[in-house]
Amino acid sequence: MTLKPCCKKDKVFNRPHEGRSLCRDHFMESFEKTVKRTIRKNELFDSGDKIAVALSGGKDSSVVLYLLKKILGERRDIEIAALSIDEGISGYRDPTIQDAKDLCEELDVEHIIVSFQEEFGETLDEIKKSGAPLGMCTYCGVFRRYLMNREARKWGATKLAVGHNLDDEVQSAMMNYINGDVGRLRRSGAKTNNPSGGKFVPRIKPLFDCPEREVGLYAILRGFEVRFDECPNFGGSFRSRVREFINDMELESPGTKYSILRGFEKIQPLLDENKEKLDEGEVVDCEICAEPSSDGLCKACELAQKLGII
Numbered sequence: 001m002t003l004k005p006c007c008k009k010d011k012v013f014n015r016p017h018e019g020r021s022l023c024r025d026h027f028m029e030s031f032e033k034t035v036k037r038t039i040r041k042n043e044l045f046d047s048g049d050k051i052a053v054a055l056s057g058g059k060d061s062s063v064v065l066y067l068l069k070k071i072l073g074e075r076r077d078i079e080i081a082a083l084s085i086d087e088g089i090s091g092y093r094d095p096t097i098q099d100a101k102d103l104c105e106e107l108d109v110e111h112i113i114v115s116f117q118e119e120f121g122e123t124l125d126e127i128k129k130s131g132a133p134l135g136m137c138t139y140c141g142v143f144r145r146y147l148m149n150r151e152a153r154k155w156g157a158t159k160l161a162v163g164h165n166l167d168d169e170v171q172s173a174m175m176n177y178i179n180g181d182v183g184r185l186r187r188s189g190a191k192t193n194n195p196s197g198g199k200f201v202p203r204i205k206p207l208f209d210c211p212e213r214e215v216g217l218y219a220i221l222r223g224f225e226v227r228f229d230e231c232p233n234f235g236g237s238f239r240s241r242v243r244e245f246i247n248d249m250e251l252e253s254p255g256t257k258y259s260i261l262r263g264f265e266k267i268q269p270l271l272d273e274n275k276e277k278l279d280e281g282e283v284v285d286c287e288i289c290a291e292p293s294s295d296g297l298c299k300a301c302e303l304a305q306k307l308g309i310i
């Protein structure tokens with residue numbers, strides 16, 4: 001396919017689904033425009049917001065923090081802080097936590113760091129060594145989401161900005177279709193529709209419309225440290241298989257990811273209109289930690305109890 005160049009400068013990126021190739025400046029401009037459009041279209045921010053950015057130190061969350069500072073930094077009615085969770089995955093998380101610290105210092109942003117070790121008395125590596133029966137991503141995901149929400153709320157956050165990009169969203173939508181989890185499908189999107197209960201900090205996703213490759217290139221061109229090593233626990237999971245399948249489809253038919261996402265955006269309002277029929281259940285306080293749960297015991301306490309760490 002012949003792509004139309006944006007101008008006479010050297011090209012850094014091809015967008016086959018748009019039939020265009022872009023130089024550095026046009027790529028950066030168009031990427032930032034996409035993020036601003038996502039913010040506007042989904043009304044991600046309100047006056048008086050306190051935004052906690054979930055910062056792993058990886059490319060996605062670093063780009064979110066950088067762009068929110070760039071776009072909202074001058075507004076006196078909006079406050080931004082970063083929140084990092086150190087799961088304790090040696091050789092993988094340590095360097096990204098350091099990158100997160102460096103970025104916060106450079107951008108002059110308050111940085112809160114919480115670790116599995118402090119909170120649960122064990123790192124993820126130690127949980128793995130203890131012969132825990134489930135996949136590490138289950139413990140990691142549940143404990144991380146739990147701490148993120150709790151710490152963001154403690155800081156007074158009105159929104160939790162996460163680095164989920166278009167690829168992540170398409171994978172999640174497909175996983176929810178496959179699992180038949182219509183409730184979760186309804187609650188996802190650029191602005192999370194939380195189940196009722198004031199203890200959940202609403203999540204927002206400024207990179208919702210940005211493909212992973214574009215986020216990576218933007219991070220590199222902005223001069224961020226981009227690490228390509230994957231977590232040692234990654235692979236073989238349901239998500240990684242769905243990711244592989246969608247990437248193959250995208251290669252065969254460019255634009256597949258966008259069409260899955262646009263389809264999901266058409267379905268979501270219909271689900272919202274019928275949410276009382278979806279039987280999503282009540283949100284109640286966990287009897288152990290008082291964090292939100294669906295049946296009196298939150299997922300984090302349930303897993304921690306089974307591991308014998310609480």
Ligand code: SF4
Nearest residue numbers: 136137140231233234
């Ligand atoms: Fe955690 Fe799994 Fe991601 Fe590793 S791959 S950081 S264990 S969720």
